Amino acid sequence: MTTPLFITEEQVKSLFTMPIALDAVEEAFKARAKGDAFNEPRRRLPTSSGAYNVMFATWRGHQIAGLKSYPGGSGGINFHVMLYDTSNNSLVAVIEANRMGQVRTGAASGVATKYMAREDAQTVGIIGSGYQAETQLTAIAHVRDIKTAKVYSRLEENRTRYATKMSDVLGIDVTAVSSGEEAADSDIVATITNSQQPVLLGEWLKPGAHINAAGNNSWLKREIDTRAIAMSDIVATDDVEQAKFECGELMRAAEVGRFSWDMAVPIHDIVGGKSSGRDDDEQITLFESQGLALEDIAACERIVELAREKGVGTPLK
Structure with a gap:
């Protein structure tokens, strides 16, 4: 199994461009149309300062699954994605996802x-x-x-x-x-x-x-x-x-x-x-x-690929 990575917000900014995001999201939408990718609507639970949000998706053809979670409220919002390889059920990466979310929404x-x-x-x-x-x-x-x-x-x-x-x-x-x-x-x-x-x-x-x-x-x-x-x-x-x-x-x-x-x-x-x-x-x-969480995991898959190519990210042991 490949050692999972922790990828920071600044690293995401350096790796994830709009052309890459457009290609990833379009491919994910096509996969969902074919019945190859699946998305679960966002879930929210109340917290002391707002709500805790979780959203998750899978993509069979790419053998990935993942979830994005974030607490929202008076303390601000911090997004993280956990991405998994479903061929061996291993953790691929934990990604700080504020910038990723901005780009994939666009x-x-x-x-x-x-x-x-x-x-x-x-x-x-x-x-x-x-x-x-x-x-x-x-x-x-x-x-x-x-x-x-x-x-x-x-x-x-x-x-x-x-x-x-x-x-x-x-x-x-x-x-x-x-x-x-x-x-x-x-x-x-x-x-x-x-x-x-x-x-x-x-x-x-x-x-x-x-x-x-x-x-x-x-x-x-x-x-x-x-x-x-x-x-x-x-x-x-x-x-x-x-x-x-x-x-x-x-x-x-x-x-x-x-x-x-x-x-x-x-x-x-x-x-x-x-x-x-x-x-x-x-x-x-x-x-x-x-x-959608499907947009998130499609984006994060590309981010991880680029991070490994460029030697970016901290190994998680």
């Missing part, structure tokens, strides 16, 4: 954009300006020929900082704007906030727009309004069963009769060719992302 939206956005999409609107917002735009720019982007968040200094940084990183024109409506006037719109009230309204959307709603994994949160959901011709989720108790905006829309769960399409079925992500250039499409 990658999931990137893969959805590849299969659901118009081929000629060139403009992006980002609502939110944190680290997750950076990986959202980075992923989108890898799958479409993006010319310009706009960003809105509540604090002017944050959106200005984001626009300056992402212009430099991606080499495109990223502009800070003063409203969500201005940002939404785009071919592709990504929301990545922790808002409990809609930050994206259906009345702002252009015909043919694609939406990535990536900040919501709680019934308390709601980034887009029910009109935007009702206007969407195709609604994809990373996991329909998980969305039924984590996706606040779809839950709310279903409660008021503006959405039915039988309309929800698993993103792996779209990526795997079982369902269409878009039928014409006028359709509005929506991807609701809550985050």
Whole structure:
């Protein structure tokens, strides 16, 4: 058996790039569509300061299994993934997973954009300006020929900082704007906030727009309004069963009769060719992302491979 590794946050940052993440997540979605990979929805238990979260998945063809766990609450959030080799049931690695999660969340939206956005999409609107917002735009720019982007968040200094940084990183024109409506006037719109009230309204959307709603994994949160959901011709989720108790905006829309769960399409079925992500250039499409353990283990498998190639990581004895 190979000695397991402990891989730190800084090491993950040096190893795990967006192209690698996009490839890993897309491959994992295709495997799930074929029935070769399996995902269990997130489980939460109350703690003294918030909740303890556990999510796990397996991938038979790659002979891996793993879980991500993290306590959340007033003390902040620290993510760790334990990855196993199921050919001999040995521990492969323990990985600090804050950065990994940011990149793979962006990658999931990137893969959805590849299969659901118009081929000629060139403009992006980002609502939110944190680290997750950076990986959202980075992923989108890898799958479409993006010319310009706009960003809105509540604090002017944050959106200005984001626009300056992402212009430099991606080499495109990223502009800070003063409203969500201005940002939404785009071919592709990504929301990545922790808002409990809609930050994206259906009345702002252009015909043919694609939406990535990536900040919501709680019934308390709601980034887009029910009109935007009702206007969407195709609604994809990373996991329909998980969305039924984590996706606040779809839950709310279903409660008021503006959405039915039988309309929800698993993103792996779209990526795997079982369902269409878009039928014409006028359709509005929506991807609701809550985050999957399958994405985590697919990402961490690549991280471990790279760590061993480069001699990175601390052996665990």
